[in-house]
């Protein structure tokens with residue numbers, strides 16, 4: 001068995017920003033309502049010329065530059081996304097764009113938990129010795145799937161990508177201190193981006209063609225789910241890692257809502273100063289939010305080598321999970 005080391009991180013976001021004020025031209029809302037209920041001030045929006053693959057590729061290249069590695073040494077690429085350019089998968093295209101010619105690449109879907117699920121999946125390949133170097137990307141362009149007439153959801157989401165490079169390491173240098181992943185399909189209907197079949201006759205049978213419906217969310221149910229399950233899964237992960245909340249230098253949660261971040265921190269008795277938040281500038285970027293927040297804080301020198309970081313993702317599925325690691 002091997003351990004895992006984290007050797008580089010990168011992010012990317014589209015240049016165009018939509019402010020809360022901009023949204024008042026679309027729906028009955030206000031900057032004050034959005035800021036007090038969510039902490040969001042603006043979100044980045046991908047214009048039609050930008051693809052998910054491009055955003056993810058830029059984030060990956062930034063991580064490769066920081067890690068100072070040759071892309072041909074990457075063995076595995078996992079793209080966590082719910083909004084691929086192509087439902088057959090977008091990871092292979094990223095593989096070729098970054099020149100990772102030896103890497104196997106595939107997409108993984110776990111909505112806003114996608115980055116954590118991807119990180120844990122990649123680490124299993126490294127820990128068993130199957131692969132030595134992995135690239136995990138979280139990227140989403142939810143603006144393409146939002147109902148821009150629904151004020152309960154359209155104010156929340158933004159677009160972005162983040163990426164991390166993981167290396168196999170000796171077990172006594174393992175920087176992945178613990179993880180826990182969860183799913184509960186009974187709550188699936190509270191947050192969906194679902195295919196709506198339209199039955200059509202075909203020769204002597206019927207088939208369902210159709211299209212995906214925009215994001216539906218029961219905000220209050222998701223809020224309740226997040227503030228109860230996220231502290232629980234982090235506590236369990238800390239326990240597995242033989243750590244206490246006081247051992248954590250930083251809490252980096254999926255950036256869904258400032259009130260969720262505050263409530264989780266409070267339940268875990270983690271002081272506000274240790275909670276990373278960049279919601280104000282990006283909104284909820286789904287699978288991208290954790291690596292985007294990590295990359296910013298690392299590049300600003302806030303998160304330093306050796307710091308212990310507790311991360312947790314949560315979202316549609318429903319899925320949720322935590323990974324605690326040393327940077």
Ligand code: ACO
Pocket residue numbers: 028029030033034037038111112151152153155191217218219220222223226256257260284286314315316
């Ligand atoms: N502007 C103004 N008023 C609004 C808006 C808006 N944008 N949206 C809703 N309202 C109104 C509602 O219509 C309602 O009015 P009513 O009482 O007259 O019916 C009132 O504000 C209160 O609505 P609630 O839904 O109760 O508002 P709440 O305080 O729950 O906040 C929110 C809504 C921000 C969505 C909150 O429920 C939340 O954050 N939930 C968690 C959502 C989340 O984190 N999702 C992401 C996780 S999963 C993923 O990332 C894909």
